[in-house]
Amino acid sequence: MNTAGARAWIRHGWVTEVAALAAPCATWMSDSERARLDALPLPARRAQFVAGRWLARALLAEAMGGQWHDWSLSAEADAPPVVSGPVPAALSISHSTDRVACAVGTVALGLDIEACRPRKGLDALIAAVTTDDERRTLASHLDTDALTCFTHAWTLKEASIKRDGGGLFQTMLGGSVRIEAATSMHDANACTWQLDDHVLALCIDAPDALSLNGLPLPRYWKLVPATLSC
Incomplete structure (x- = not known):
């Protein structure tokens, strides 16, 4: 694009x-x-x-x-x-x-915001919507608890659905989109912010085009179709 x-x-x-x-x-x-x-x-x-x-x-x-x-x-x-x-x-x-x-x-974009709220069966839900590699990536990139990592993963994948379309089941449970860490905005196509007890995620091919309007610098991510992941 x-x-x-x-x-x-x-x-x-x-x-x-x-x-x-x-x-x-x-x-x-x-x-x-x-x-x-x-x-x-x-x-x-x-x-x-x-x-x-x-x-x-x-x-x-x-x-x-x-x-x-x-x-x-x-x-x-x-x-x-x-x-x-x-x-x-x-x-x-x-x-x-x-x-x-x-x-x-x-340009096309997708946005999602979710509360970091306790959930029943959190471990099973995390296992269902993320891979082992994604969980390691989220933990190392965020250095926080499992619930917050899960909320970042969910908002990132939900934002990708809003931008690119696709089904909730296929994206969340089917693993059609994979989360990878990005070292900077220049190799990223998504970003997240921690807003107190909420996570805000934006999926956009040009994060450097974003006016932050008072938001802190985000965490940068790369969302990749699973078939293209190594």
């Missing part, structure tokens, strides 16, 4: 705070977004949806131009949002508990 001149931006925040800043939904949501919102029964899930969509428009306007009302997003079930606006743009939104994050750019 030609990434010359690529640009990308990322924002994250608290769901309750971002949702509180949003204008009345009827004044800015697309028809499909309003239909999706109306179908969400839980107030917490509705707040996540509003926060993600409002944050996306704010970032699109700030990074790509125009005003927030110049940008429209689709909201089809089980499909990523399609962006319409003054210029072509790629977009990815994610939320977990009361955290929300969004990335926009001129």
Whole structure:
């Protein structure tokens, strides 16, 4: 992929705070977004949806131009949002508990955020979604506990699905994507950040094009199709 001149931006925040800043939904949501919102029964899930969509428009306007009302997003079930606006743009939104994050750019990208929360059967889950080599790579690259390593692995693979497509089962349990450590941004196509008790991951072919917007320097990774791994 030609990434010359690529640009990308990322924002994250608290769901309750971002949702509180949003204008009345009827004044800015697309028809499909309003239909999706109306179908969400839980107030917490509705707040996540509003926060993600409002944050996306704010970032699109700030990074790509125009005003927030110049940008429209689709909201089809089980499909990523399609962006319409003054210029072509790629977009990815994610939320977990009361955290929300969004990335926009001129090249394909995928974003995921997950809480580092205890899980039943964690050892079995780690074994199911990572290989021995991946676990060694994660442990040496992060120098932290198994739960945090697992959360980095999960968010990285989820972000790759959001960018490239593919099934959750095939990617997570089928081992179709393999995680390798990258020594710098120049040989990486993904990166992660530890945000308190959450992990944020971004899959993008040009990490050097990313404006960090106050985020610390990330950990860099290389996501490789398993058939291409040595």
